[in-house]
Amino acid sequence: MKTRKLGPHSVGAVSVGAMRLSIEGRPDRERAVQTIHAALDAGANHIDTAYAYRLPGEAQAHNHRLIRRALETWEGGDAAGVVVATKGGHLRAAEDRPGRWSQNGHPAHLKLVAEWSLQDLGVAALDLYYYHRPDLNVPYADSVGALKELHEAGTIKAAGVSNVNPEQLRIAREILGDALVVVQNHFSPAYRASDEVLRLSGDLGLAFIPYHSAEGLADLDGPARFPAFHRIAAERRISVQRLALVWELALGDHVVTIPGTSRPASILDSLQAAEDALSAEELAALNADVWG
Numbered sequence: 165m166k167t168r169k170l171g172p173h174s175v176g177a178v179s180v181g182a183m184r185l186s187i188e189g190r191p192d193r194e195r196a197v198q199t200i201h202a203a204l205d206a207g208a209n210h211i212d213t214a215y216a217y218r219l220p221g222e223a224q225a226h227n228h229r230l231i232r233r234a235l236e237t238w239e240g241g242d243a244a245g246v247v248v249a250t251k252g253g254h255l256r257a258a259e260d261r262p263g264r265w266s267q268n269g270h271p272a273h274l275k276l277v278a279e280w281s282l283q284d285l286g287v288a289a290l291d292l293y294y295y296h297r298p299d300l301n302v303p304y305a306d307s308v309g310a311l312k313e314l315h316e317a318g319t320i321k322a323a324g325v326s327n328v329n330p331e332q333l334r335i336a337r338e339i340l341g342d343a344l345v346v347v348q349n350h351f352s353p354a355y356r357a358s359d360e361v362l363r364l365s366g367d368l369g370l371a372f373i374p375y376h377s378a379e380g381l382a383d384l385d386g387p388a389r390f391p392a393f394h395r396i397a398a399e400r401r402i403s404v405q406r407l408a409l410v411w412e413l414a415l416g417d418h419v420v421t422i423p424g425t426s427r428p429a430s431i432l433d434s435l436q437a438a439e440d441a442l443s444a445e446e447l448a449a450l451n452a453d454v455w456g
Contacts, residue, residue: 180211180423214294289321292346381408393411
């Protein structure tokens with residue numbers, strides 16, 4: 165599989181987003197493990213997870229323990245070479261918002277989640293640890309400062325930030341320096357509030373990871389809103405979801421995608437996007453769908 169840089173790591177251009185294996189609508193444990201194994205067998209070497217990925221009211225770190233189980237039982241290669249990226253600062257089933265999501269960006273909490281994540285994943289240091297989502301009740305610099313301390317202590321090998329605006333990204337870069345290697349933001353043909361962050365991350369030499377990559381394309385009005393995506397997908401005889409990944413990868417060499425998955429067939433389809441390439445005419449048509 166074609167690879168791209170994620171700080172000190174070289175990872176597949178298409179990697180594995182593991183959230184759907186632990187939240188509502190998730191598969192059973194056996195199929196979830198099979199899905200991860202299928203991705204690894206196909207060459208994936210980067211799994212994206214988070215402390216918060218679980219069902220409301222369930223014990224914390226369901227996704228962490230699932231990934232650990234999958235890596236421990238994988239017989240297709242050396243699991244030590246798989247980069248596992250996780251996140252802290254986002255929570256489910258907070259007392260004030262039962263069953264929903266909330267934030268806790270206090271430095272002490274971010275450090276504690278990192279330690280818990282080490283235990284859940286069974287590793288000596290975290291390959292990559294993100295501040296998951298800004299907590300408006302805590303100064304952003306204070307939260308990011310916790311990641312700096314974790315990096316200096318050797319608890320994390322590299323740091324990332326997620327769900328940020330350009331100002332927050334610049335603050336994180338100033339504090340973390342070269343320890344900051346990646347930004348993960350909501351970005352898709354239907355959601356482009358991260359356009360500037362996509363560009364800025366490239367300018368700063370950081371990887372950019374979009375999530376919800378195919379959002380809007382499968383909606384009932386998707387063919388009308390994004391005609392080029394549907395036309396080109398049909399011409400290539402590939403899924404429109406896979407084409408969305410191909411398009412995002414074409415936006416810059418710093419882009420790494422993490423499609424969500426809950427079935428072996430779906431992740432295998434997505435992984436093929438790493439080998440696809442768009443013609444100049446196709447890319448122009450897709451960009452016209454998105455930006456007009």
